[in-house]
Structures are given as structure tokens and as C-alpha cells.
Amino acid sequence: MSAEEISFHTSPPRTVKVHARGEDFRIVQLVGNLLVCSRAHGNCCCGWTEKGRAPVNLDLYQQEWERRRIRNKVHLSFTGCLGPCAVGNNVLLQIFGRSIWFKDLNDDALIPPIFDYIETMLRAGRVIAPPTQLASHIYERYLPPPEEGYEALGTGTTEDGGGLERLDPVCLMDVDPATARWQSEYEGRTYYFCAPGCKKAFDREPTAYVS
Numbered sequence: 001m002s003a004e005e006i007s008f009h010t011s012p013p014r015t016v017k018v019h020a021r022g023e024d025f026r027i028v029q030l031v032g033n034l035l036v037c038s039r040a041h042g043n044c045c046c047g048w049t050e051k052g053r054a055p056v057n058l059d060l061y062q063q064e065w066e067r068r069r070i071r072n073k074v075h076l077s078f079t080g081c082l083g084p085c086a087v088g089n090n091v092l093l094q095i096f097g098r099s100i101w102f103k104d105l106n107d108d109a110l111i112p113p114i115f116d117y118i119e120t121m122l123r124a125g126r127v128i129a130p131p132t133q134l135a136s137h138i139y140e141r142y143l144p145p146p147e148e149g150y151e152a153l154g155t156g157t158t159e160d161g162g163g164l165e166r167l168d169p170v171c172l173m174d175v176d177p178a179t180a181r182w183q184s185e186y187e188g189r190t191y192y193f194c195a196p197g198c199k200k201a202f203d204r205e206p207t208a209y210v211s
């Protein structure tokens with residue numbers, strides 16, 4: 001495996017400076033986001049056993065995501081209805097600028113392979129073909145962009161990862177050390193937190209948040 005191939009799995013996060021509500025914020029740039037259609041978040045079909053759908057094991061999604069320590073690369077979101085209810089249970093993976101739609105995820109045994117697939121792409125640094133086990137669960141929901149049609153919309157706002165020491169390692173929010181109310185020491189470094197919940201999670205298992 002080349003150094004380039006492992007860069008997205010091991011490289012430190014990059015940030016973008018964003019101005020909002022009259023303030024500057026530092027936001028971690030992600031490789032992607034895994035969106036899981038969730039009854040608990042107001043959907044109408046996926047996971048509804050009363051409608052003959054298989055349950056959705058949100059805990060397993062959460063456990064797999066945390067276990068692999070990819071939170072600063074790929075976010076996990078539980079959402080309301082993603083749209084294609086007929087083919088649920090549905091999951092949308094956005095990664096390296098592509099949208100990968102999963103349908104018919106009716107077996108817990110399919111959840112770890114989704115995260116295996118994500119980790120494989122993080123190591124490769126690009127979108128690659130899905131493994132056999134998932135291939136029949138993937139379809140193209142969106143039209144492709146026009147040829148040469150991609151235009152970066154946030155040009156001029158990106159910067160290198162300076163200021164990472166200010167990031168709450170749990171939620172990845174920008175925290176000013178001068179005013180931070182919660183902090184912890186770990187391996188000779190001080191970490192700052194936006195809220196007591198983040199500090200508590202960090203103190204419980206620092207290695208889950210420091211890579």
C-alpha cells in the first residue's frame with residue numbers, strides 16, 4: 001500500500017474557516033457522511049415493523065462508527081425520510097464527492113460491511129467498487145453531474161489544518177482555550193471541550209478521539 005493510499009485514513013483533519021452570525025468558526029472538513037434513515041428521527045417507512053419493514057439497528061450503526069474511529073473523516077447522521085421509501089431500509093453514503101445509495105438493508109449482518117467499505121475507500125483515497133456482499137444493495141439515485149461540471153463553491157475559504165489544537169476532539173467544534181470551561185490532560189497535551197458531555201466522553205476513552 002502506498003503512502004498516498006493510506007493518507008485519508010491516517011492524515012490529521014483539515015479545517016475550513018467559516019464566518020457566521022458575525023463570528024469566525026473553524027470547521028473540520030470531512031471526507032464524507034453516512035446518513036441512516038431513522039424512525040426515531042421522524043421518517044415514515046424504514047424500520048417500521050408495523051408496515052412490514054425490518055427494524056433498523058441504530059445502535060449497531062453507532063457502535064461500528066465509533067469502533068472504527070473515523071469520526072473526523074466520515075460523520076454519522078440519523079435522519080428523517082431520505083426519499084426512496086419503497087426500497088427501504090435506506091442509507092446514503094456521501095464520500096469523496098459521490099453519493100452512494102444503499103437500499104433493502106434488512107439484515108444487521110450488512111452493517112459492518114458498509115463500514116468495511118468506507119474504511120477501504122478511506123485507505124484508497126477514492127471511491128471504489130463495492131464488495132460483492134453489498135453490490136446488490138447499491139443503486140444510482142442521482143443523475144451524474146454534467147461532464148466537467150464540478151465546480152468548487154467554497155473557493156478562497158479553505159486553509160491548512162492550523163489551529164487543530166483548538167478543536168474539541170469529541171464533537172470537533174472550535175473551542176477557545178482562553179475561555180474553555182472544560183479541559184483534560186492526556187499524554188502531555190491539554191484538550192479543550194465545548195461541553196461537559198464531550199469531556200466525559202473523552203475521559204472515558206481518550207484513544208477513541210485521539211488518532
Ligand code: FES
Pocket residue numbers: 037038043044045046080081082083084085088089090
Ligand atoms: S422512510 Fe426511509 S427513505 Fe423514506
